[in-house]
Amino acid sequence: MVGREELDATSCESVREALVLFLDESAGHGHTASRQDILKVFLQLASREGLNDVSMRMIASELNIKAPSLYAHFPGGRDEIAKEALSNYFRHLGTEILEILDRADTPQELWSCLIRLHITRLHSSNSARLSPILVNSAHNVPSGISAQLEGWANLYERIHVAAATVLGYPDSEKRIKVIMTLLDGSTQWADPGLDENGLALLSERADLLSRTILRLDF
8 A cells, every 4th residue: 555645734643743742741951061071981881781880980980980980960960861862862852753743744754754764863973873672671771760761662662653653554563563573773784984874774674674564454
């Protein structure tokens, strides 16, 4: 089934409203340059070593400071750093998705942009290389943010379900879970160290594979 050629402005309104609400509720506070550096390093380590394994000592080592110095910026320690870093990361991701929802003219464009964003976030050297589904499956997430991350992961899937629906594939919840697994697993089957052209090609392949999955009967 093929989606409409033009995207109805109200077709994804419910998930757009939910996304706006998420962004409003997760609005962060301003950070000093030092706090921003700490949050950035945490995300880099989380994408490289795994969220569960990032310690205060590792963060301090990357910044070439002593671990106790981190508490001057984040008295709550690792949990506070993780909460702020992940909140910031997914707030920025949510903002990018909102821009896609607002500018996409067709269901085809909407789907392609969402897939490209997911792949770019996982493979770009300028990104923390995390995804909502991967983070939500981690076992050492601070209790103060676990519910928020679970809600965000569910919303992220709902956004893709809505995009699949306007593309012409209703009732695609199971297919979306398969697609998310495929995309997150691209770090294992795609070539490492992709340049801009390689990243564009990977996005095209992921788009094609995802559309193939949407056509399957589950």
